[in-house]
Amino acid sequence: MTQTFMPSFKSMDEIYDVQLEGLKWTVKHAYNGSPVYRKKLDEAGVGPDGIKSLDDLKKLPFTTAQDLQEGYPFPLLSVPFEKVVRIHASSGTTGKRKVLCYTQKDIEDWAHFFARCYEMAELTKEDRVQIAVGYGVWTAGVGFQLACEKFGAMAIPAGPGNLDMQCQFLVDFQSTVMCCTASMGLLMAEEINRRGLRDKINLKKMIFGSERSSDAMRKRIKELLGLEHMFDIPGMTELYGPGTGLDCVHHTGIHYWADYYILEILDPETLEEVPEGQTGEMVVTTLCKEAVPLIRYRTRDLSRLVPGQCPCGSIFPRHDRILGRSDDMIIFRAVNIYPGQIDHVLSGIEGIGSEYQIILDRAPDGKDYMTVKVERDQGVESSRDKKLQEKIAAEIKKQIMVSANVEIVDYGSLPRSERKSKRVFDNRE
Ligand code: ZN
Numbered sequence: 001m002t003q004t005f006m007p008s009f010k011s012m013d014e015i016y017d018v019q020l021e022g023l024k025w026t027v028k029h030a031y032n033g034s035p036v037y038r039k040k041l042d043e044a045g046v047g048p049d050g051i052k053s054l055d056d057l058k059k060l061p062f063t064t065a066q067d068l069q070e071g072y073p074f075p076l077l078s079v080p081f082e083k084v085v086r087i088h089a090s091s092g093t094t095g096k097r098k099v100l101c102y103t104q105k106d107i108e109d110w111a112h113f114f115a116r117c118y119e120m121a122e123l124t125k126e127d128r129v130q131i132a133v134g135y136g137v138w139t140a141g142v143g144f145q146l147a148c149e150k151f152g153a154m155a156i157p158a159g160p161g162n163l164d165m166q167c168q169f170l171v172d173f174q175s176t177v178m179c180c181t182a183s184m185g186l187l188m189a190e191e192i193n194r195r196g197l198r199d200k201i202n203l204k205k206m207i208f209g210s211e212r213s214s215d216a217m218r219k220r221i222k223e224l225l226g227l228e229h230m231f232d233i234p235g236m237t238e239l240y241g242p243g244t245g246l247d248c249v250h251h252t253g254i255h256y257w258a259d260y261y262i263l264e265i266l267d268p269e270t271l272e273e274v275p276e277g278q279t280g281e282m283v284v285t286t287l288c289k290e291a292v293p294l295i296r297y298r299t300r301d302l303s304r305l306v307p308g309q310c311p312c313g314s315i316f317p318r319h320d321r322i323l324g325r326s327d328d329m330i331i332f333r334a335v336n337i338y339p340g341q342i343d344h345v346l347s348g349i350e351g352i353g354s355e356y357q358i359i360l361d362r363a364p365d366g367k368d369y370m371t372v373k374v375e376r377d378q379g380v381e382s383s384r385d386k387k388l389q390e391k392i393a394a395e396i397k398k399q400i401m402v403s404a405n406v407e408i409v410d411y412g413s414l415p416r417s418e419r420k421s422k423r424v425f426d427n428r429e
Pocket residue numbers: 247248249250252255310311312313314
């Protein structure tokens with residue numbers, strides 16, 4: 001029998017059993033191991049044996065990025081130091097860096113479920129994986145690397161950047177898979193074409209980490225390289241690192257490893273569960289993480305659960321790509337809206353560019369109005385504006401259930417920035 005990293009579960013009920021056992025263990029372990037968790041749990045009135053069913057998850061207190069920052073440098077540590085074998089840290093773009101400790105078992109668990117990602121992407125031991133992500137204190141490089149070796153494919157630890165070397169490796173080593181950010185994927189695709197290397201390489205798949213890839217970007221990469229598949233790999237340092245799930249070859253959403261963590265999708269305002277299929281904040285609870293277990297950790301990332309069964313038959317549930325950050329949420333006429341949702345609507349419409357702005361105003365009668373400014377795409381005639389306007393307004397109404405005024409502006413007229421562009425202008429008091 002071929003080696004598999006997939007569990008033998010046949011039903012969600014079996015996964016729920018694992019989740020209940022894992023949740024009981026996690027609460028007890030965190031309570032006994034970490035004074036910070038003990039205090040939080042005591043305040044919530046949950047003792048070390050307070051979990052009787054999965055519904056008890058709702059009794060548990062939330063953990064936030066602030067908890068991690070306040071405990072700097074080794075926050076929420078729940079094992080003695082002698083059990084810690086490694087640390088990783090987030091890049092620390094907001095405030096202090098988040099540092100996470102790992103035990104040997106944490107490292108092994110991570111490599112095991114990350115190896116699943118390669119299996120989900122239908123790699124074999126014959127594959128040669130060019131790992132063009134950052135190595136260092138962050139989790140990316142070493143995560144991709146260990147899991148690739150565990151899976152049994154050949155790892156090429158190239159690191160990021162250095163297009164010259166990347167191209168050379170693709171030609172000389174005949175890499176079949178490349179792991180990188182989507183922006184790097186696009187740079188590579190353009191470079192390979194510019195150098196006329198497409199017939200000299202053997203690249204079949206790309207796995208994109210860490211950054212949201214727009215549909216337009218993916219389409220262009222696929223065309224330029226003639227790839228079979230592109231996958232999105234989610235992951236954050238707090239939750240081991242990359243590899244916590246992967247979309248399968250049907251690309252209907254990201255199958256996530258529900259036997260290692262519980263994913264809740266909550267309304268970031270009320271912290272209540274949203275109906276299945278609706279967008280909300282991803283809140284995660286780990287089931288066997290030793291050094292720094294997470295109890296209802298608010299990731300601030302937005303996504304939604306994908307209802308129904310995937311054609312691939314995998315038992316693992318799916319979540320959508322990351323649709324943005326909950327800090328960016330707008331409340332408009334009592335509807336929660338995320339800029340990522342507007343992004344998503346616009347990316348499905350031909351004839352417009354990728355830049356847009358959302359402007360919110362309050363009229364003297366107290367009513368709120370939303371204007372969405374969108375650039376006409378390069379080479380598109382302004383005579384199409386009216387049709388585009390109607391189409392965009394109709395799609396926003398259909399997909400987000402709000403009415404917006406749409407304005408089409410000239411290509412290149414909205415400001416661009418190397419960093420994240422400001423897209424939301426809220427002029428309501
Ligand atoms: Zn699937």
